[in-house]
Amino acid sequence: GLGGFNFASMHFISSARAVKDPSGARSAGRVGLWGATVTSVIVVVVLITCAGFLSTPFSADPSERAEIAYLLRVGAAYVPLFALMQVLRYCTQAYKTMVPSVIVGNIIQPAARFLIGVGVLLAGFAVTGAVVTLSLSMGIGVLAAAYYYRRMLSAEERAADRRAIARPLIRFALPQLGASLFNVQALGLGIVVLKLFTESNIPVGLFAIALALQGPGGVFLSGIVNIWAPVVSDLYARGEIERLESLYQTITRWVATFSFPVFGLLMLYPDVFVRIFNSRALDAAPLVVILAIGNVFYTGTGPTGYVISMTGRPGVNFINSIVAVGLYVGLAFLIVPRYGAIGMAVVDASVTASINSVRVIEAKLLVGVQPFGRSFLKPVGATLLAMGISLAWRLVPGEGVLLELPGIVLAAAVYLVTLRVMGLDAEERYVWERIKGRALRRKAR
Template sequence: MVDGASAETDGSPPDESASGSDAPGGSDAPGDDAPSDGDTDSIPDDEREALVTIAHGAVVTSGGVSGQRALTAATEFVLARGLGPTAYGVYALAWRIAQLLSRLVTFGSVPALQRYLPEYADDPRRRGVVAGLAYATTLGFGAAIAAGVWLAAPRINDLTVGEAAFPGAMRAFGFLVGFLGVVMVASGIFRAVGSARGEIAFNKLLRPGVRLVAAVAALALGYSIGGVAVGIVAATALLAAVAVPLAARVTGVVPSLRGARLEARRFYDHAAPVAMSSLGKVFQNRVDVLLVGALLTATAAGVYNVVLVLIAIAWIPLMSFNQLLPPVASELYGNGRTATLNAVYASVTRQIVTAVVPILAVLAVYGRELLGLFGDPYVAGYVPLVVYLGGVFVGSAVGATGWLLMMTDHQYARMALDWLLAVLNVALTYAFVVRFGLVGAALGTSLAIAAQNGIQVLLLRRFEGLWPFDRTFLTPLAAGGVAILAMRAVRAAAPGRAAVVVGAAIGLAAYAATLRTLGVDPRDRLVARRLAERYRTALRRRFRR
């Protein structure tokens, strides 16, 4: 999950409800007292500002994340075609393990940046110390992980694919983890100060971009798995060396460890439980990758990796809206504006659902054709893909539950839940993979995502009174059903890859028409109108130049 891959949630600020109902603001659900159709004047100014800020960040981020997914898909396409199913499976397992470790290498530093840099906006010294602690923590854990991977690579190979090329690739990717962590921290600084473009440039575009360039160059020079791995490590190291000074120059947050001892306790009080949550999430929703490698074949690992490439596309809406939600939520919560936070949470979650439903529909209907682009052996991943999409839907439908837990200082509750479900998921996924193969891997992860996010949204309501759902969520669901019927009709009339573009276009048109017919929430219309005006003005100014 990402985490976009899983939504995360829980909390309990002061009750601002005059009537004492569970939802702040005194309504049974946040959208029930929404302005009537066509009426946006009654939306409070602070809510308008927050919604437009988050939506603008989502628009900017969606372009960056879409570019990231395109670059990632291109890299996997090149490698799948260039290496062949078995060799690609070996690479894919080593790469996925490195990705899992990269989730741990910052030791919760990136969420801590989101929590404290906005709070220390008027104190450059404390901002610098927080950034310094983030970098130092990441480098320390990166070195430890590289050493551990170097020693463990042969044993991992014996327990999984048993291929001669795996230990060398895994050892190279062990060094990659630290460099990825540095880039993530630099990107997190951009994000924490509200710069979506900086975070997108480094984390969403340049990071996968250098991997694609390195992979293509290595294959063109005749290298196989080992050469590809070394090339990716070298390119990422160069990116990390550029990212750190550039982030400091652009954001004004200059890393420093002077006075770090005074700041460290508060920093690690937030970062440590988040890091433990991340470790729990590795076992909770990424144990599938490890079990596929350990219990199935190298080819199966390659097929599952391609499934995850398509799944990553479905996480784009959640990731995009979560770009600027954490600092906005931190500010609202810190100022005691819980009612506004709840209204923003409800509106943003509905917008995420509206954006993700058509993506899920296209992947469900045309998944076989899309998997077939990587080669005929990868079509075997269609059923696992559809099963996994169920978890994506639940994770997206509850919104940014995990970020809200962290931004409302409930990181310990999240950590406990992560580990509780991690233990359960390891047992269930192991049983599912042994019994059902690749489908079992997808089923275990999908159930873990659904269980975690379902519990987290209940915890948010219990602790903070935050609750996103109301009847307006039914509109995109109904529109999605119409879109699926339209695409299935096109698929039946014109089967094959050639019908994918036409069918998807017709399905999206049916989705938009149904939304318009059923009616769009006034808050969503307000955001769309404000952003359209903003972009039109920006375009006019640019053309005048």
């Protein structure tokens, strides 16, 4: 139901504020909300009219399908309310602060869902009550987000006239929607494709475990993108390309700092981490290693996709996503029937590495920036040294978790000490303080 209007609103508001255009900023928020409303209403109509068909895959029992269809219709209001809340949150992020967005999405709406949910369950409304709770809590989230967004508008923006900004905003939103829908990392496409080409559920389960273990390595990148995205639009609108590249390189360095040691440990100690899920799933260990290699390219190239989209080129990202999905399915068709989960992991890593490498080239050609500065060598060098120490530790006679855990601790200590010795330069300190400031600042001045 978002229709790409969340990122479109953020981009156009940030760009308008960068050139002191209150009319553009106000109009972008208004059009983004209308666009999300229209697209989500279309989704609601489909849900209501096609609920019976959509319930078919979930059960063979006609009575159960009828109940599922009923719940889909009851919960349809959730879609536009969610879309509006998200667009409003992204509008506030365009003002270079995360606080209102976090308060609404991580505190107010979840708290309302919990309190209302407890109430309706105690009242005996069961599943229907739980579904209604989602919509009611989302409605409260919309009101809270609208309140914060309204407070953040400057006097000039509140008084500004409307501008015909719908067409360019829609031209941005639709390809951004496509890029999000076909995002290989977000789709979990490997699980679906592997199931299509294998008869047993065992390879699918092993691949799912290996995929889940990659999550911690991408946490920092996922957390930084919403802070980074409006910065890209702002600096690009001002024409400060050198500044944009400098920040881009430093942020990529920080992403690598938090992600590379995680993937390094996954490569060297996959068995230890697989045991967290199931000691009988050790066959997932080689999949963990292969996927980690691909994810080094995903995090190591930084938030490149947002550099491309937030400088006004979401269509390029959409094409990248389509090509990635095509490669994924095509290579899986050739490789997975013979090599199973191992083949799927190789396909995943190969496509991830290729697409993210291509994005780096595109960012350089289209925007004039690239993510690798001298500071990038710090996490690379520290990770390689820590991995070398881990390999040396494995020469110690013996085996088992009790021997491997001290090796992990030693590697972590070596990594941290190495980074400490290398220190931070002025740009790195600036970016770190800027990240903390934007995460904590309530309202942009």
